[in-house]
Amino acid sequence: MDKKLKDHKQIGQELELFFTHDYAPGAPFWLPKGMVIFKELERYIRELTEKAGYVETSTPIMVKSKLFKESGHWVKFGEHNMYNLTLADDENDQHPESYTLKPMNCPESTILYRFRPRTYKELPLRLAELGRLHRREKSGEVNGLLRVRQLTMDDAHLYVRENQIFDEVSAILDMMIAFYKNFGFEYEFRFATRPDQRAGTDKMWDKAEKDMEDVLKKKGIKAGDKKGDGAFYGPKIDLHIKDALDREWQLATVQLDFHMPEAFDLKYVNEKGKFERPVMIHRAIFGSFERFIGILTEHFQGAFPLWLSPIQIILLPITETVNSYAEKLNQDLLELNIRSEVDIRNEKLGAKIRDATLQKVPYLGIIGEREMEDESISVRFRSGKDLGKFKLPDLTKKLRQEIDKKA
Ligand SMILES: [Zn+2]
Structure with a gap:
């Protein structure tokens, strides 16, 4: 090997x-x-x-x-x-x-x-x-x-x-x-x-x-x-x-x-x-x-396709002030049968991103004050690729399509 x-x-x-x-x-x-x-x-x-x-x-x-x-x-x-x-x-x-x-x-x-x-x-x-x-x-x-x-x-x-x-x-x-x-x-x-x-x-x-x-x-x-x-x-x-x-x-x-x-x-x-x-x-x-x-x-070296990933998206609030908004989004995603988690540890964003990447979580949802204001999520893939801002319904639609394709 x-x-x-x-x-x-x-x-x-x-x-x-x-x-x-x-x-x-x-x-x-x-x-x-x-x-x-x-x-x-x-x-x-x-x-x-x-x-x-x-x-x-x-x-x-x-x-x-x-x-x-x-x-x-x-x-x-x-x-x-x-x-x-x-x-x-x-x-x-x-x-x-x-x-x-x-x-x-x-x-x-x-x-x-x-x-x-x-x-x-x-x-x-x-x-x-x-x-x-x-x-x-x-x-x-x-x-x-x-x-x-x-x-x-x-x-x-x-x-x-x-x-x-x-x-x-x-x-x-x-x-x-x-x-x-x-x-x-x-x-x-x-x-x-x-x-x-x-x-x-x-x-x-x-x-x-x-x-x-x-x-x-x-x-x-x-x-x-x-x-x-x-x-x-x-x-x-x-x-x-x-x-x-x-x-x-x-x-x-x-x-x-x-x-x-x-x-x-x-x-x-x-x-x-x-x-x-x-x-x-x-x-x-x-x-x-x-x-x-x-x-x-x-x-896959642990980077499973989305449909098999134990955690499909992890939400990473940048500051404590947006924790409750992130927790609410997490709840919404779970209710739509998306395996979501939220990382509300008191850590720097860099550390949260590093840990989520090590865990091979496919999607990372970054949430700051700006995202909370316009009710969006900044999404990036585990490879580091920035996918831009999403509203929740658009994001769940994208994830659902990828999950259903089992690609
Ligand atoms: Zn037999």
Whole structure:
């Protein structure tokens, strides 16, 4: 990493976003300002998925290990990669059971699918889940938000008919592109094929790989090869991005799965009243909130775009005499859902500007006697650029537009 650039752990501390602690290696503590970013991303992904016809679900974090044995994860993903606990009901329980902190949501998603008989009219059924997952990483390998033991995934499982694969995978790729363009990341797709350790028959794999190739071809997407790097249950298309530090990350993924519907005997009734097997599609847009926020933090070096900024504007009264006017403006901005703060410390303006700039607050509103007289705010950007005087309605309109664009 470039010497001048800070890593996300340092920025997380300085801007009071998040930190890790010895008490919970690999599981971040989120401070209020970090939680603002987390919640904004959560809102954004919910908006995107709702518009795309997904419905949101939630499944338990701790489940009996036998579920992962049935799904194939116990062997193929590896029981040593999960947290398994043997739990007795009480001290007299002679048959303690093994439980697992879920490392992924997929097997439990199939329980939702099996909740009642399904018909072709319900497909594609798109079940989203912002699930909290646990994966066993060695303590020496955990790294801030980038490599964690506890993660929150923007996960979804789609149950589709074979002739719906093309449209659904296409729509997911479009969603990924729209999402990453928004952040100004360079991105690239990779197509990952059957690994050595896999479930399902060669026939299943041939079909799944062919389907994904078709989507890539018809959409004119050139995808790099990741031979043998598919999930154990199916091939996948991953989206890789390059961050500001020129590092490459695999974030979004869409995976085709003919295996799990077989393993869990998933079915639906077709037009002729006969049972058919749905195909399962796994997808995530940013993968994990933790890692994505870690990457964003380093990418923007803490200077987040306005919509993600924990504080969007800070008002800086020059003298005590204008404090109450500044406080009133602050209140007005808060009521318009703009995350505003006012700095009424008894400090020189220069010091207030310096502190706000160090905190990477996007907009600084400077208020003196003159501004109070003509009911305005002198606005500057965190880069130091002077934007001139604004009346409150014009300023809020400008901020609102920028927030809504999520640029
Ligand atoms: Zn899955």
